[in-house]
Amino acid sequence: IQCVICGDEASGCHYGVLTCGSCKVFFKRAVEGHHSYLCAGRNDCIVDKIRRKNSHLLDFLLHRLKRYGALKALGLVPSLMFQSHLAMSSDNQALNPMPCRVGICEVQLNQQIVGILENIEPEDVHSGYDNPQPDVPHLLLSTLNHLCEKQLLSIVKWSKALPGFRNLHINDQMTLIQYSWMNLMVFSLGWRSFQNVSSEFLYIAPDLVLNQDQMRRSPIYELCMAIQLIPQEFAKLQVTREEFLCMKAIILLNTVPLEGLKSQAAFEEMRQSYIHELTKVIHMKEKGVVASSQRFYHLTKLLDSIHEIVKKVNLYCLSTFLQAETMRVEFPAMMSEVIASQLPKVLAGMVRPLLFHTK
Structure with missing residues (x-):
């Protein structure tokens, strides 16, 4: 992963931005020193890992961040971390809002969509958890948080490759990821469990599979019980890979x-295109109109139920x-910013789940 400022190898997420250690020093000086920096040139300087040490170019770094939309009165906008990852493409298409129609048909032929979805599906991420005692709360929870950050990066990469998604306004791309990442993680966890283990287990990662006893002794037992409803529904409905x-x-x-x-109409068209794609793969399993309609009903009921499960999570x-220090639970930088900036909005009802069925 590259520093979004100079292109050198990033050492981490510093002050909300993926940067190298050298640029981190500048952020520290800028934020803690309350300095007001101006570009010494014409706002078109080249910043790379060689020139970044020049004093006048350090002054320019702040201007570049503002040009990225990263700073607001020296307070970093949390969503920049997503913008930096969305921008990591050869043509930087994700940084340029594109006012165009994004129906799947215009991106690829419909019959190719499922194949594309299969090709871009991320591989399972290992947790690195090596403690056989999941009832040690802070160790398990810290591991899960680090795993979530890895999976979040996979989600960003996956979304970039999703047909139609990069044609949405860049702000919409970041908003959709920020509001759906937990839903995607929980849904994928349910699928991994359905595919790899029996209903008594949760396949959190290849190196972190919890059985009923381990769940019961863990600090997330109630959440595990709620999440297990997803693989149970997968099994009941015999959901296909497609x-x-x-x-x-x-x-x-x-x-x-x-x-x-911002691109509401294009978003709605894209969403309807994927719903239509779901109906097509349903018809591959259920030939009759009545049977297909019933299956669509059950699958969309499952989609609706994800919202309630994730709300608990x-x-x-x-x-x-909020109790991380007391509980000795580690939260990586990116996870901390997403949780602090987005979860309160979600839980306060400032977002709207798009439901298929009325309760």
Whole structure:
């Protein structure tokens, strides 16, 4: 991963931005020293890992951050970390809002979509957890938080490759990821469990599989019980791989801010395209109209249920975050910023889940 300022290798997320150690020093001086920096040139200087040490170029760094939309009165906007990852493409297409129609048909032929979804599906991420005692709360929770950050990066990369997504306004891309990342993680966790283990287990990662006894002794027992409903529904409905892939794409497009999106019309068309794609793969399994309609009903009921399950996860996550120091639970930088900036909005009802069915 590169520093978004000079292009050198990033050492981490510093002050909300993925940067190298050298640029981090500048941020520290700028934020803690309350200095007002101006570009010494014409705001078109080249900043790289060789020139970054020049004093006048250090002054320019702040201007570059402002040009990225990263700073607001020396307070970093949390969503920049997503912008930096969304920008990591050869043509930087994600940074340029594109006022165009984004129906799947215009991106690829419909019959190719499921194949694309299969090709871009992320590989399982290892947790690095090596403690056989999941009832040690801070160790397990810290591991889960670090795993979530890895999975969040995978979600950003996956969303960039999702047909139609990069054509949305860049702000909409970041908003959709920020509001759906937990839903996507929980849904994918349910699928991994359905595919790899029996109903008595949760397949959190290849190196972190919890059985019933381990769940019961863990600090997240109630959450595990709620999440287990997902693989149970997968098993009950015998959900196909193609259906899962389409449903996952819909989940990315299933939570929006109350005020709507900048490219609202394009978003709605894209969402309807993936819903249509789901109906197509349903018809591959159920030939009759009645049977297909019933299956669509059950699969969309499952999609709706994800919101309630994730709400419980979000509540626990925010509660743990607020007590992190007391509980000795580690939260990586990116996770901390996402949780602090987005979860309160979600839990306060400032976002709208797009439901298929009325309760």
